[in-house]
Amino acid sequence: MVWLGPAILGVILIAFGILILLVPQILVALIASxxxxxxxxxIGIAISLSNARQTSVTYRRVERIDPFSDDL
Known part of the structure; x- marks a missing residue:
């Protein structure tokens, strides 16, 4: 039944294409939206990048930790 998803999507796209032929304003609304x-x-990405730049953290080098050391 793997074919069912693409088949349903194909039918929906064909119906949507016919609907656009009958009512072209739908295409205008789709493109505008x-x-x-x-x-x-x-705009959201730009605001997010702006905030990320202002709150950036400077990282410093950390000593390498030996997981097999007995100092833990």
Whole structure:
């Protein structure tokens, strides 16, 4: 039954294509919503990077720890 998922997706895509042919405004709404979502995602990434840069930590070298040492 591995074929069932792609088959259902194919039927949905064909139905969506026919629906777009009948009502072209759906395509306009789909593209506009994709632009809005991508724009919001990019703004979120930019804010996240801005905060990460401000709160970055400087790391210093740590001595190597021997796990087989008896000093533990």
């Amino acid at each position: 994709a632009f809005i979502i991508v724009g919001l995602a990019l």
